[in-house]
Amino acid sequence: MLNIKCPYCGDRSQKEFAYGGDGTIARPKLNQEISDEEWDNFVYLRKSPRGKHIELWHHIAGCRQWFKVERDTTTHEIFRTFKPEE
């Protein structure tokens, strides 16, 4: 079981969280012309690396804040957790 440190609440069990996927994907800017390719990149394409991965988690059964986690996708070691704007 993962033990995740919510930057707002501290250490909690994995069961309190929902996963939000790759945390490095940036949504294309609003109200600007974008190509199909850019949209495709944003919606569908993922690197899904083996090793370090920066990802979004949601403390859904807690403070309900979104935050980021840097985790190893093979060992599940969590290196750090931080607020989205950090």
Next chain:
Amino acid sequence: MQKYSVFSLIKNAFSNHEKWDLAWKDPTPKKEYDVVIIGGGGHGLATAYYLAKEHQITNVAVIEKGWIGGGNIGRNTTIIRSNFMYDDNARFNEFGMNLWRNMSQELNFNVMFSPRGIINLAHSDAQMNAYARRGNSMRLNGIDAVLLNREEVKKIIPMADFSEDVRYPIFGGLAQPSAGTARHDAVAWGYARQADSMGVDIIQNCEVTGFDIEAGKITGLRTSRGDIKSKKIGLCVAGSTNVLAEKLNMTLPIETHLLQACVSEPVKPVLDGVVTFGAGHFYISQSDKGEMVMGGDLDGYNSYAQKGNLPTIQHVLTGGVALFPFLSRLKMLRTWGGIMDMSMDGSPIIDKTHIDGLYLNCGWCYGGFKSVPSSGWTFAHTIAQDRVHELNEGFSLNRFSKGYLLDEKGLGTKTWIS
């Protein structure tokens, strides 16, 4: 190649079964092949077999970093079905059903294909309507579909909880009587043995570490056992697709996730077919040995660990006990996991790529065992003819950017949302 039969069995009994031929050789990699298939799972081995058998291309190597049967081909829960609504999925998998029916004879290897049927349970009128629609689509594609009411389901699985005050009362279900199960590693061994007998080199303990690309064309690959030249390379690495894509500078509509399964101690026959309880994130069948084979959802976050976390198993079994209360009294024997190439719409990709001579086979999610024959057959065609077959036309790599998704059940990589 020695033919397996009751006579060869008797004959070998006299020599204490010590003189059987090796099922396949253990060759050293050659410098060059006409086609190299990366990944010795079900899909890679079937592809090599159909390249040799259907296209007479026999100067082929299957490069496997571990051992034959060590990947998902030896880790799945062996459900074989074609109960799909969309034409592309339905036709492709029903084509596969026909290959399954003859597989033991064709491969001279008993894969124990057992068409014992599958039932997807429904828990509301709306779900019954959706199943009626799916069943009708299946029938239009010549696939057997039977809509069962509550009483009919009860006849087949009387030990399920049919009370009315449960969270998900059973309203009925959609059955595909011709669906079933098979022995997974026999499938890998059967394809490997026949491919080998036609001249394919099956190279184990050999990891692909890089690619050679010149002017947009693939020319060869690097492996832990030396460089190999080839103008045609097929990628069949399932859960390692993203890792090799990175070496090719490609980003794919695939995320890598972990799926677990577990089996109980063996008990007397109690469950005939496969039952899926989607609302409870649970499915079950009983193996020929008597073990209850059970699984459910992904662990829920990107993972390359071939073992899972306990909360998921607990979640799966909670759903299991809700449906079949008798399960609470069984001991669990084993749990295990496999890493899945989850595509963004839940359907596979079998296509050419922007690199000449590089072919892609991936996105099997947790349903790639049933597709081993149809995928091998169509991928061999795609590689041999350098163009897709009409059966895998819909499984294109660019369907995401074009908007032609095959989102059969609205699954994709975030299955835990639904």
